[in-house]
Amino acid sequence: MNAQLANWDDLRVFLAVARAGSLSGAARSLGVNHSTVFRRIAGLEETLGVRLFERLPNGYALTPAGEETLGIVECIEDDVATLNRTVTGQDLRLSGSVRITAVDMLAFWLLPDHLARFREAYPHIEISLAVGNEALDLSRRETDIALRISDAPPETLVGRRVGRLDFAVYGAPDYCASHPDTELAQHTWIGLDGGHAPLTRQFENFLPGVRPAIRSNSVACTVRLAKAGLGLAALPCAIAEQKPDLVRVAELPESFGLDLWLLTHEDLRHTARIRAVLDFMSPSLAESLKGRRVSDT
Secondary structure, eight states, X not given: OOOOOOOHHHHHHHHHHHHHSSHHHHHHHHTSOHHHHHHHHHHHHHHHXXXXXXXXXXXXXXXXXXXXXXXXXXXXXXXXXXXHHHHHHHHHSSOEEEEEEEOHHHHHHTHHHHHHHHHHHOTTEEEEEEESSSOOOTTTTSOSEEEEEOSSOOTTEEEEEEEEEEEEXXXXXXXXXXXXXXXXXXXXXXXXXXXXXXXXXXXHHHSTTOOOSEEESOHHHHHHHHHTTSOEEEEEHHHHTTOTTOEEEXXXXXXXXXXXXXXXXXXXXXXXXXXHHHHHHHXXXXXXXXXXXXXXX
16 A cells, blocks of 8 residues: 555545445535545545445445555544544633733733733633733734734734723823923923834824933833833823822823724634633723723724
8 A cells, every 4th residue: 555645635535435335425425526526536546556446336345455444544533533522622611821912011000900800700711921012923823812002903813992092191290390380392201112103103293303312112111211200201091090100291182092902813713712811801901991081982
């Protein structure tokens, strides 16, 4: 017998013919046409280098090589069925690991409380949290779910818009007290760089010509710099309003903000443990944002 491997689709056709005893019977059980079954059997025999069936006037009968092959293929069929049940069972059970990626400010200040409640509800689902500004690839399973701030998420991903993450101007109480009548353009500013181009552009439109004295590629770091009294910063309300050591100094235009999305790959959207995270986190995060001057319209 030829050592080349046959593919499972051909082996399924072989089983159907062996059990039905005819091409037409196999075709009916498989939901394909007669010629497809004929081509599959001929191709399988060519691949294996043996004749599997005797073509008789009243149907197909197994040759000795076919009978030997049948025993092997039935074992393979059992293994494939076991594999399918195991994998499907894993997806249907609310257990296993889910990897979430989020930028630092969301991972530090929005997610923890919600994750605590999620773990109480789903104790058998393990959470792996990847923190950073890099956009991990959901298609290559670098992450299962991404919490992203964007007005235009990639079309290859599916998910839910949680709400609008709005911004306002904040500063430390001592800094604000020492600059009571200073115009915004005359303040010392803390800005963003790195992967925050949309917010950087909005700041430039808001205060043309103003250059921040200090910059960071981390919103979480920007919050900390503002708390230290280094200047004013445009910060997300959902974060800054939680900080008693920050004062809201001025409002920003409605355009100064970004949508918050929970995203996953289309192939993963029906996996039970991933669906559980999406269903739990979406309303929880939306509620957090609603209390922080957010427009969901």
